[in-house]
Amino acid sequence: MGPPPLATRPSGRNSMTDSKTGPMSCGETTIRLLEKYGITTVFGIPGVHTLDFCRGLVDYPGPGNQVRHVQARNELGAGFMAEGWARATGEPGVALVISGPGVTNATTALGQAYADSLPMLLISAEAASHTLGKGWGVLHEVTEQKKVTEPLTALSATARSAADVPVLLARAFTLFASQRPRPVHISIPIDVQAERVEQDWQPVALPQRPEPAGQQVDQAVALLTLADRPLIMAGGGAWQASQALQQVAESLGAVVVASTAGKGIVSDAHPLSLSASTVRPEVLEFIEDADVILAVGTELSETDSFVERMELTGTLIRIDVDASKMNDFYPAHLGMVSDAKAALTLMAERLKTHQTANRTDVEKTVASLRAQIRSNLSPSEKQHVALLELLGEVAPPETIFSGDVCQLVYTGAFAMSVRSPRKWFYSAGYCALGNALPNAIGAKLACPDCPVVVLAGDGGFMFTMPELVTAAELKLPLPIIIWENGGLKQIQDDLDHRGIDRVGVGGMNPDFVKLAQACHCDGIRIDSPMTFRRAFDQALNNNRPTVMVVREQ
């Protein structure tokens, strides 16, 4: 069924009274405040505990600025959709769920957003205030709900009265705007949701991220210009600094190695870029030699390299909005607590007249490392690369690739060429299976003009398979590539490697093509590059998702 005609949709409202009920409920006023913070869409599944929020929501994009509710099929999907929204835009993605199981289902997505520094807001119901902590066995009871999400959020708090809600939302949006973005969970008990609110709530003015001291910028530039082998390591925190980062790299003749979250900030096609390749031994060996390293917006996490500590022996300059990063595993010789774009823009300015003499040699080194990586690929990786290169030919340059935790995506991290930030989703940190499809739904709704492609393994896809129906209902033209390799291949390989018999990693698959059709999608088995090209092109122009099953040989 399509959207209702405009005339029958609820109209925008300006006053604090609702024709049906008089003063608005806290639930409805909360949604109105989200609107004022620029939120247009929330993902969730309503329940008897969230009815008061529903007063403020519409099912389809409304006239004016009413917030749209997108119905997921499981709160895990809803959480991943909100996370996908944040991944694609850098803006807060919002999920709205019931208390208890709604929260526990969505919590995996919070973990993912926490690990990848994404601004995600989970708003949930909570049991009635007078029952909290009593253990009376009320519906959906969790005796201390905020504790469930505390370790996976920058803030988890319960509103004790309606007046708490604007205060907690102010904290959430302040955090998203001015610090390392991380998820926030706000629980609103059902009696608080139903409170009547007499005065409209207003958003607060949001502060900015810190800027660097000019003296530190000078020091960093001095260290880097004196370096013989400068290296830049770029993470997701630098996503707004593409242009400045590229200028700095070019002036210095510095090789750029990205984290998975930083992939594309400097285009993978740039001759100084080694993409997100610290999983490759060839690259780990190369970076040992760097004499000055500029690490920007990256935690240099082991999940990007699979070694606990990389051999970073060069002088380390770190730019990070999170001060705690300055003295972690890799203490900074020079630490700038700053927004990445602000710092890099100043550095690019200071380096304007500096031109390295050996850029050509450095580019030759990069080309040779890329060739070495290519010649060292395993037979499986060669098959991944063949598909990814084909995809690179047919997908428009602005395409977002939403990857799950699977071997095709591990290879893509260093082998797929993406040209700009926020185009390659791969949650290497928390690494929860099942994110790719719901992330893609969130991304496609946030960026309707961008093609969005799902890359999933056969095992991971099954975690959130029901969201196929959500994507079909929303009529999203998503090509969904399932790499079928006979079960949980990475874990099969890990067991084989350790000489342990395979257990629990076989796994029967459904017939994904028939499954797609049963879920109102198209489905096709890919047997040649020609079939792939044709199917991909049709999928981008479809009015529903297309599942494309590719079998590893």
Ligand SMILES: Cc1ncc(C[n+]2csc(CCOP(=O)(O)OP(=O)(O)O)c2C)c(N)n1
């Ligand atoms: C929620 C969750 N459970 C378990 C794992 C452990 N795990 C990591 S990779 C993997 C195998 C995934 O299989 P598939 O999606 O088919 O991709 P493949 O490894 O075969 O390419 C598993 C089970 C995980 N990352 N996340």
